[in-house]
Amino acid sequence: MRPRTVFAAAAVTAAFLAGPAFAGPTLDKVKGQGMIVCGVSTGLAGFSLADSQGKFTGLDVDYCRALAAAVLGDANKVKFAPLSAQQRFTALQSGEVDLLSRNTTWTLQRDTQLGLNFAPTMYYDGQGFMVPKKLGVKSAKELNGATVCVQPGTTTELNLADFFRANKMQFKPVVIEKLDEVESAFFSGRCDAYTTDASGLAATRVSKAPNPDDYVILPEIISKEPLAPAVRHGDDEWFDIVKWTVYALIEAEEKGVTSKNVDEMLKSDDPNVKRLLGVTPGMGKSLGLDEKWAYNAIKQVGNYGEIFDRNVGKNSPLKLERGLNDLWTRGGLQYAMPIR
Amino acid sequence: MAIDARQDGIRPSRASLVNDPNVRAIFYQVVIVGAVIALGWYLVHNTLENMARQGIAGGWGFLGREAAFEISETLIPYSPADTYGRAFLVGVLNTLHVAILGIIFATILGTFIGIARLSTNWLVKKLALVYVEIFRNIPLPLQLLFWWSWLREATPGPREAWHLMPGVWLSNRGLVYPVPVHDPVYLWMGAALLVGIAATIGVKRWAKRRQAETGQPFPTIWTGIGLIVGLPLVVFLLAGAPLTWSKPELKGFNFAGGASVTPEFTALLVGLVVYTAAFIGEIVRGGVQAVPWGQTEAAGALGLSRTQALRLVILPQALRIIVPPMTSQYLNITKNSSLAIVIGFPDLVSIANTTINQTGQAVEGIALIMAIYLTISLSISLFMNWYNRWVALVER
Numbered sequence A: 001m002r003p004r005t006v007f008a009a010a011a012v013t014a015a016f017l018a019g020p021a022f023a024g025p026t027l028d029k030v031k032g033q034g035m036i037v038c039g040v041s042t043g044l045a046g047f048s049l050a051d052s053q054g055k056f057t058g059l060d061v062d063y064c065r066a067l068a069a070a071v072l073g074d075a076n077k078v079k080f081a082p083l084s085a086q087q088r089f090t091a092l093q094s095g096e097v098d099l100l101s102r103n104t105t106w107t108l109q110r111d112t113q114l115g116l117n118f119a120p121t122m123y124y125d126g127q128g129f130m131v132p133k134k135l136g137v138k139s140a141k142e143l144n145g146a147t148v149c150v151q152p153g154t155t156t157e158l159n160l161a162d163f164f165r166a167n168k169m170q171f172k173p174v175v176i177e178k179l180d181e182v183e184s185a186f187f188s189g190r191c192d193a194y195t196t197d198a199s200g201l202a203a204t205r206v207s208k209a210p211n212p213d214d215y216v217i218l219p220e221i222i223s224k225e226p227l228a229p230a231v232r233h234g235d236d237e238w239f240d241i242v243k244w245t246v247y248a249l250i251e252a253e254e255k256g257v258t259s260k261n262v263d264e265m266l267k268s269d270d271p272n273v274k275r276l277l278g279v280t281p282g283m284g285k286s287l288g289l290d291e292k293w294a295y296n297a298i299k300q301v302g303n304y305g306e307i308f309d310r311n312v313g314k315n316s317p318l319k320l321e322r323g324l325n326d327l328w329t330r331g332g333l334q335y336a337m338p339i340r
Numbered sequence B: 001m002a003i004d005a006r007q008d009g010i011r012p013s014r015a016s017l018v019n020d021p022n023v024r025a026i027f028y029q030v031v032i033v034g035a036v037i038a039l040g041w042y043l044v045h046n047t048l049e050n051m052a053r054q055g056i057a058g059g060w061g062f063l064g065r066e067a068a069f070e071i072s073e074t075l076i077p078y079s080p081a082d083t084y085g086r087a088f089l090v091g092v093l094n095t096l097h098v099a100i101l102g103i104i105f106a107t108i109l110g111t112f113i114g115i116a117r118l119s120t121n122w123l124v125k126k127l128a129l130v131y132v133e134i135f136r137n138i139p140l141p142l143q144l145l146f147w148w149s150w151l152r153e154a155t156p157g158p159r160e161a162w163h164l165m166p167g168v169w170l171s172n173r174g175l176v177y178p179v180p181v182h183d184p185v186y187l188w189m190g191a192a193l194l195v196g197i198a199a200t201i202g203v204k205r206w207a208k209r210r211q212a213e214t215g216q217p218f219p220t221i222w223t224g225i226g227l228i229v230g231l232p233l234v235v236f237l238l239a240g241a242p243l244t245w246s247k248p249e250l251k252g253f254n255f256a257g258g259a260s261v262t263p264e265f266t267a268l269l270v271g272l273v274v275y276t277a278a279f280i281g282e283i284v285r286g287g288v289q290a291v292p293w294g295q296t297e298a299a300g301a302l303g304l305s306r307t308q309a310l311r312l313v314i315l316p317q318a319l320r321i322i323v324p325p326m327t328s329q330y331l332n333i334t335k336n337s338s339l340a341i342v343i344g345f346p347d348l349v350s351i352a353n354t355t356i357n358q359t360g361q362a363v364e365g366i367a368l369i370m371a372i373y374l375t376i377s378l379s380i381s382l383f384m385n386w387y388n389r390w391v392a393l394v395e396r
Helices: A003-017 A026-033 A059-072 A088-093 A108-112 A155-166 A179-187 A198-207 A236-254 A271-276 A283-287 A293-301 A304-311 B002-007 B014-019 B021-053 B084-117 B122-137 B140-154 B185-214 B220-238 B263-289 B293-301 B306-343 B348-359 B362-391
Strands: A036-041 A078-083 A116-118 A123-125 A127-132 A146-150 A171-175 A193-197 A215-217 A225-227 A230-232 B162-165 B168-171 B174-177 B249-251 B254-256 B259-261
Touching: A026 A059, A026 A236, A036 A059, A036 A088, A059 A078, A059 A236, A059 A293, A059 A304, A078 A088, A088 A230, A108 A116, A123 A198, A127 A155, A127 A198, A146 A155, A146 A179, A155 A171, A155 A193, A179 A193, A193 A198, A198 A215, A230 A236, A236 A271, A236 A283, A236 A293, A236 A304, A283 A293, B014 B021, B084 B122, B084 B263, B084 B306, B084 B348, B084 B362, B122 B263, B140 B263, B140 B306, B174 B263, B185 B220, B263 B306, B293 B306, B306 B348, B306 B362, B348 B362
Parallel strands: A036 A078, A146 A171, A146 A193
Antiparallel strands: A116 A230, A123 A225, A127 A193, A127 A215, B162 B168, B168 B174, B174 B259, B249 B254
């Protein structure tokens, strides 16, 4: 063994020893790097989709922008990291992204085993099936023996197996990781049905189907899919910020504060609005943020209703109903904890 | 040198210990081994610490938990109620299935391509050249996607499936064909097959000895075929030829009954075979060309026919050159089969990835993938090294 070899080995060893990966408190890291790294979907219309200029739009994307506005004062200080269903948790655990805002279902296993904390639900979804109209299928219960296209590593894959098991039916999965590939497999007729969250089905049908009218979404919703932003365990300060930014957007809608009227609302007499917008100080300080945190988010991105309508609701191609995602005051589930 | 010094009765001084090549060699080896162990310990320790800090639970307990996801193609019975451990086993068997078939077909196709490259026919030679240059220069994932899309797009849906032969249908769900329903007699036929193979080996040894002694050749090949095919056939006929077919029939969405080959499996197998055969073709051509022409002439001069010359003179020498690089190609097929993930064939990596994602046990999952691939690859290597020693030219 020559000394030179020893040197080489020592150099390699030194390279490995250099700096064990340690992500400090996320807020300091985010302020230090001057932007938030946000894990989003690789492309799902209405939630996270890059246009030809590489500009992302969608509900998940807008939440990241609102968070950047709240934390850094500028909604553009976000770097989007498109992640596949299989990459997402590892990317968050390893500190590659500061949060996941990637149509991710909140489950017990993920909350505990994967070491995640989920912020309040941004979109209450449920899993459905889409089939070609010519098959003449009217209900998911008629899918015995069907071949079903699905993405791996998702709750969708598990719900699918559960649903068929519970109804004593057989199926063959075609499991493909890339969304584009799984969609093209379905539209080319490789599968009888395609399953994912109902919002995703609507998005795929509108944006990818050769002719949307040839496909129907079956009425059954076979699962609960609360899609929520997620952060790592162990940084409660950051978790609080992510959580209360969601509440702030919902609270703003409830109090009628929009991106257009937010400046007028600064003069509002409603103590709730005053606390939300930082006219009465204290809320921002408690979170370790500027008192204008919620004001910035609402001003630059809009309240929850605006974000919803723009991306998936009535002002978007998807035209999804508010349904469960309406405010609690209108019969939905969106309910912000008191900001005080 | 040090030994000489001691024999001369001169005790090595302390200073010469530093210059003693043996001492230095041992010292450096201790240092290197120490560094490797320290590095390994550091990596494991750091990983465990980071996992603990992020609140990720480790351990192998997840292998015994219910997997709850369905797998489209399995060689053993599997349902979502089975464990992650069994899902892994399904993945390993699927990987082995495609790898073994891939190795067999790639060897056959590759050998043809290699021989075609040496053909005296201009057209055949150039066609083989074009084949090799096209298929070894396009990335394999692209080829897989091509075959898969083609199989999907070119074929009709199951309700309009092409009826190729009685009972055989082709659609975008794959190829379905009838298979005989299992009967206990088939086990006896399998036993007869093994007896036939053993008898053939015996006959071959006897024929070789007889030829060495008397010079009388014996038609070993035909006898062998007779034994291997004939014995199971006799058992089958004696048992009254029990044969009922499970025929595929269109039921609801898809064919039920019979057996099927999915487009994913076909695309993966065809992709691997076509890609690797291009490399194997070049290896075969190189191996044959490396045997000097004089050997062929000498064999002719001894009165051997062309096939005898090829079988007894050229091939044994060419195989010496062909086998080692062939081992690499076999390992490549096995490892490239992990590209199945691109087209949704449930191989080991695909199932492991799903498992990792559902359980969050990334470190354990990746370690398991590595251990399994290492085991498969080392087994292939061991077998090929044994075969290499067997075909190696024995110097006399």
